[in-house]
Amino acid sequence: MLLFASFFAVFFLICAGLLGRLLVRRRPHATSARPKVSILVPARNEAHHIERCLRSLAQLNYPVEQLEILIGNDASTDNTAAVVQAFIADKPQFRLVQIGGEVGRAKGKSNAIAQLTRHATADYFLLTDADMQLSPNWVQYMLGAAEETVDGRSVGVVTGSTVAHGNLFGRLQGLDWLFGLSVIRVLSDAGLPVTAVGNNMLVTRAAYDSIGGYETLAFQITEDLQLFACIVNAGWGYRNLWHKHALGVSAAQPTVKALLEQRKRWMRGTTRLPWYLSGLFGLYGLFYMVLFFPPWVAWPLTPLIFGAKMLLQTLYLWISLRQVGRRESWPVLLLYEFYLAGMSLLVLGYTLLPGQIRWKERRYAWAEV
Structure with a gap:
């Protein structure tokens, strides 16, 4: 007893x-600066989701000329590339990149991201997934966190919040996302680094280059956790945003089997x-x-x-x-x-x-x- x-x-x-x-959280702020940013979207067989993601990126409240949105077609066997090409035909801020063979030690998604960073020209990488929908003010709030310093360290990685949508099964998955990420946010705000989430993340080019990029890292299937840990261990600061303007809404897994695989x-x-x-x-x-x-x-x-x-x-x-x-x-x-x-x-x-x-x-x- x-x-x-x-x-x-x-x-x-x-x-x-x-x-x-x-109940104690840092209030995020939107930057007033408008630097060029590279938004990186690795996509493999996402024809049924990706237009929703692209539509949200097309509606960002950010100067079009300062956006570079790179969609990486990672050897898709469905019509992902065709869906993307049709959507971006009249949108100069978008570009479709065909992902080639593996670079360095990178595989799968980490290989796609590594290749997209090589095409990117901005000093800020914003990463998301093809099944995500982002807030219209996503960019300026993520950049606002990147302007900060944490214990004298420049911020190298920022992560936002994520939920899922859909039917009842999808809404329960959304609560699962919310519960776990909320605990991570509380720990992060208390000065205990945990992880970032690869579907809603900002990484500065300086921080990414300081660890050599994915092509130099031993492959891990949870590439976002690996990137976060390497950047923090290299001495960079981190921020975890918990606000509607830093929120991403993921498509839920359609079946129990798919959820178990995830x-x-x-x-x-x-x-x-x-x-x-x-x-x-x-x-x-x-x-x-x-x-x-x-x-x-x-x-x-x-x-x-x-x-x-x-x-x-x-x-x-x-x-x-x-x-x-x-x-x-x-x-x-x-x-x-x-x-x-x-x-x-x-x-x-x-x-x-x-x-x-x-x-x-x-x-x-x-x-x-």
Whole structure:
């Protein structure tokens, strides 16, 4: 019983601490300068998503002559290139780049980004994915963070916030994005670097060049986590923006199978996360094991403990949503608890199954990524 009580005392103290820190955030600002920026969009077999992304980039509130939007067609086998060419025909700020063979040690998406940086001419790289939709003021807010200094260090990498959209399944995935990234934002603001998110990220050319680029790095399938860690380790500052103007909306995974494939790739990245984030997620994952494991459970307290977790989690999600200018119904916020528990078990089981990681119709062995 003492171990049981100690676990939940620590669990709820940490949850309360995160909730308190959530309310303290840096207010981002939009830069008044208008430097040239290169927006890099690697795309592989994204014909069904990419026009939505391009449309949002075409609607950016930023001088067209200061935008260089490079779409990298990464050996797509569908009509991604044709969709892009049709859309950008009368838009001089866009350019389609055909991604060639591997450069240096880069593979897959990191190879596409490495080649796009070689075509880019600006001092700021803004990275996003072909299934994303960005805020009209995205560029100036990301640049505003890049102007700052953190503990005397110039900012080399900035990451924004991400949610997903779609049907109920998609909205629950969006809450998953929001929950995890909100915890990362809280830790980052507390001076604990975690990661950036490759679908909503700014990297300065100076920071990117200082680490040699992807072509010099040992290949990792979670290329955004790798890039962030290398830049921070090289002495650059970082910023994590949590605001509606730095928000990206991702297309949700259409099926449970597709979601499990995505999360298996992410699970590979968790092995490289800082101990404090891995510890937090591990503590969270142990909640139900401790609550329902027969030797420790105190059945009269079970509903109270479960209800307290749902209350804190739902409040955390509600505040996080409001901070990025989003809304969600209370029933869906409450349903997320059951989605999280079920998907966590499925993802763990799927990750433990033997087999390669499939990503963008390419296959990778666990050991090589």
